[in-house]
Amino acid sequence: MHILIIGAAGMLGRKLATAIVSGALPATQLTLADVLVPPAPRSDIPTDVIALNLTETGAAQRLIAARPDIIYHLAAIVSAEAEADFARGYAINLDATRALFDAIRLTPGYRPRVIFASSIAVFGAPLPDVIPDDFHLTPRSSYGTQKAMAEMLLADYTRRGFLDGMALRLPTICIRSGAPNKAASSFFSGILREPLNGLPAILPVRDTLRHWFASPRAATGFFIHAARLDTARLNGQTALNMPGLSATVADQIAALRTHAGNDAVALIRHAPDDAIIRIVESWPRAFDTVRATALGFTAETSFDQILQVYREDDLPS
């Protein structure tokens, strides 16, 4: 089984590659692609690393020339960037995705499984407290619009038999390892990660804010599970809300206190940021993921578990 990961230099791409070479999938060949040369995990599995820009002519054709059986498409620019640079957001999040799908469509006899990283940003206010599987998409960001449009393309290309697609709408990933990124959601990880590493963190919202989370390990598990799933069970509805944990910032902080004590919690400074508050208060707070759960996708059920995952997988020792 030849597996291609596009966006392999990102946090989830790297964790996914590591899980695959550790035996999560029966890979016989691995291709890792990103705009910068992605790191290759240590492994006996033959691994190619490719640096390329998916928006350039011929890039998608080059990636699929060896006909990978499974394609993970995780490459994207994040919400704040897509909002700041309108044309670039559409070029990368929509057009490059379509170029990939079209390269597959135009390769005779080729019909790989394509697992696309989508986002709960496809949903926009007004939202119910708990969002059902069939809730309509009214994105309130260019990023969410691009993800929703790519989901629709994926469904149509799948219906037409050009590929075997699945779009996974990921919860906010927490705790992200590494440095903060430009996403408005960055603080959800920062208020845990920084104190766990003895560093100060800023909380720009009230602690009553509720949001929807899964760990990087859970997200990796979604991607692995999607590769094994019988896609006939999707009945043509190729986009799925992934399971997660609905929790408040206060729940996050309580778990931090349990794991690292009051000194860690004292490193969080509350500094309200109206711009961030306006954005995140319109975000989903909880989902009822009946379909994904019935299909066997699972995530954490408490922030204690999410902190434990970070300690085991990412905390520098």
Added chain:
Amino acid sequence: MHILIIGAAGMLGRKLATAIVSGALPATQLTLADVLVPPAPRSDIPTDVIALNLTETGAAQRLIAARPDIIYHLAAIVSAEAEADFARGYAINLDATRALFDAIRLTPGYRPRVIFASSIAVFGAPLPDVIPDDFHLTPRSSYGTQKAMAEMLLADYTRRGFLDGMALRLPTICIRSGAPNKAASSFFSGILREPLNGLPAILPVRDTLRHWFASPRAATGFFIHAARLDTARLNGQTALNMPGLSATVADQIAALRTHAGNDAVALIRHAPDDAIIRIVESWPRAFDTVRATALGFTAETSFDQILQVYREDDLPS
């Protein structure tokens, strides 16, 4: 007020142009564009007619060079064609639409009202008996996918302030004047239009089939009303299910009997067509158009009215 109609050679485009020059909107200039030179209605209003292919580079820029205040975008290829020619469907129904929106976006200080003809084909099975305004979009055709994606673009470009957009999801238009077209829905008009003109017609489905209809006059009314509406009332949800009439084929035939007698009904021959049955049985049967109705959009409430509209507007005397 300068009004541009793209797709002005089509049935709805021609009726819309006629309504505008008859005083439905305070037009001071009219531009009519289509792939073939569209007919210009007789009028004192200065009218330009333009033949151009919106998929060609520069075509959108040329159309908006004179900065029309209101742009009606009705140009599309229909469902059966979009299904038969995958690339052409995306090129015309999605890419040309995006080229138009981008040409507007890149014109400094220009923010026209853009009224986009969408379709109930954005909805796909499984469907409830009555579809609410916030029902999710799961198109089961490339045409429906392209319309849904264009709606999302329109919403994002509106949110970003590049244009003032509205997408009207039209019911199946009945009775279409002129010749049958390639749409799978063509018979809905044919079984009335042909007998009213003394010609035989074929009914490819059972008469218990229920569907969602509005007359060409009602559709013209939607477009006129959309030009006058205070778009702040849309609250950012720029796509609207238009009102219509939920009726069975038997209801259609009963109205035909009332208007034209048993001899007319006898011209309909029932010849089941499994391909058409499969397509149309997955289509919407009824909508609860709370939002559009509250905003003042109206349609017919019986097939008697729809036949009367055809007699008054289209039946050769």
